[in-house]
Amino acid sequence: PTILLAPPTPSLPVAPTLVVSDAVLGMGSHGTVVFKGSLQGRAVAVKRMLADFVTLASREVNVLQESDDHPNVIRYYYQEAHANFLYIALELCPASLADVIERPDHFRDIAVAFEPKRALRQITAGLRHLHALKIIHRDIKPQNILVSHAKQGVGENAGHRMLISDFGLCRKLEFDQTSFMPTAHGSMAAGTVGWRAPEILRGEVKLTDSGDESQSSRGSLNGSTPAGTPTGKPTKLTRSVDIFALGCLYYYVLTNGLHPFGDRFERDFNIVKNAKNLEGLERFGEEGAEGVDLITQMLSPEAYDRPDASTCLLHPYFWDPGKRLTFLQDASDRFEIMCRDPKDANLIALEKGAFDVVGADWHSRLDKLFIENLGKFRKYDGKSVQDLLRALRNKKHHYQDLPDNVKRLLGSM
Template sequence: MVMMGYVRSNYLSKYTYDVKLGEGTFGCVYKAFNKDSGEVVAIKVLKYNQDVQNNLHEVMVLSKIQDHPNIVQLKETIAESNVLGLVFEYMDCSLCKLIRDVKLGRRVCSEVWVRNCCFQILKGLDHMHKSGYFHRDLKPDNLLVSRGGIVKIADLGSATEFKPDAPNTEQHIGTLWYRAPEVLMESSYGPTIDMWAMGAIMAELFLLKPLFPGIRSTDQLYKIYSMIGSPDDLSWLGADADLYEFPPLKEIPFVKLMCHVSKEAFDLMAQLLSWNPSKRPTATEALRHPYFKPCYEVQTT
């Protein structure tokens, strides 16, 4: 049975379905209500076929890392007939939609709001990385926001366990605009790709548009080095370093792109968007950056 648009039925009969929130190759996400408690939830209805292992991957990852206020909560998993339903806590919108709405309203995101948003995302990432996993597809679409300003990491279908002795090499991961150079250059990678994506997202919150809007991998690399400058050292690529040569372009200072942004914000973005993965701060280190000092002052007052 396929559910489209506004549907109310006995399908996953514990819930009454309302609007469709999203759709992809995996299936659909619906806003729904628990018939007994009235609680609002979001249900991801997956295609339940022979590839059950892929469908259950997100469930497995969430079972390992979801006990954190900045990672979306999976409430239950329901298997009925030929579908699998993942019942999540309901969040009001994605960060992508929020950015779009701010831009359409000809407004800007205040630095106070951007700081608080990034602080929450980094806390979720810190928990995830310390639990041995990294997201691999961090982007505004996969970050959810509540009306109260709570930000949560979602859509962990691409997340994977990090094993230092067996680095990841799968290249067709992550959304192009937020894909780290080491992935684009077909090198091994780890949790530092999430930190690169975090830098791109932070810049997008100030710009209200993607920082590196490439259309293919080669163009994406061009967008990166034309913005942050050509790399002066590719030794981190190992034996593959000789395969790449970049024209000598200088970086465009962030201050020319963004007005009324603090020097601490510029410094953090520059660190996160380092060519060399080993020079990017970890989530723990980023949370200690002076940019977030006001967040800790609020927590202690």
């Protein structure tokens, strides 16, 4: 087809089905530009990359093609090489996660419908999918999480979806980014300042593997030497680097833009020192405590101590009230069948640190109406964790027998 580069031509036909407009959506390193375009009438984002990087980018496009069959990974549609450029057509999105968190007034419809926990669950599910394909993103950050157009319907995929984007399209682009800093081993640290795992900053990860597969998006997932362990030479890249960045992202989302390692220019220094601050979650009560527990694991200074994406999704932070109550009931049932004389070691362990769990008397921390109904049938020790579990279990079993005013207080089952 004829290519018209000079203005005022409004659009540039790159291929018979792909049209690239002159509307710029974003800019990247080394001449990369993202335009608004269309593919067979469908609105798309078109990433244009310079020919110098086309060989590496083409290799990584294969990874994108392999991984996009997931509702939380950016959709890849088409690629076309022409003249000095490679054009990649991707799903067009109205905003990034950074836009929604930092500029909600400009994206009001998305911001109003935004549910932090749902967003984090979707992002983690997308990352789990990539890791299952042995793809390591290496640059998880708010700007690389896009928000889809709203979709009609019900369920997890209805409404706006979180989409992981910008992974592994070009290894050379990533290694040459100006944000990369020399590490102790003289290599270049992949990723973005403030979002890189400590093992990368310490130079303990080998980022320049020679081999058939591009190290920008693929790496060892189960090597014999755990990443993050000083062994005298860098170890292989693992998916744990993504989990660390994801932990930072969790805190960013839940605190509406804060970072666990402080201001932008002190983050890398604090990451290496493991000087994190999660106090921004304290105001969320029990849910905040669950978030702190999960994020603390994800931000472990040692890569092998971090949970994988599947384990993150199983954490109680993501449990709904029904699942939490069922777990407590099941736990109570298990403790009930344990030997009391002599007392089972598990029962002793359950009550260890009981004051930190229930306080001096858990009766005083529950609604008076509930406690009055509770005391009609049996006595419970307000200092005992097991008795609190027993009370919750019993009221769940006999929920239908509760007076209407107590049911209204507790809510529906």
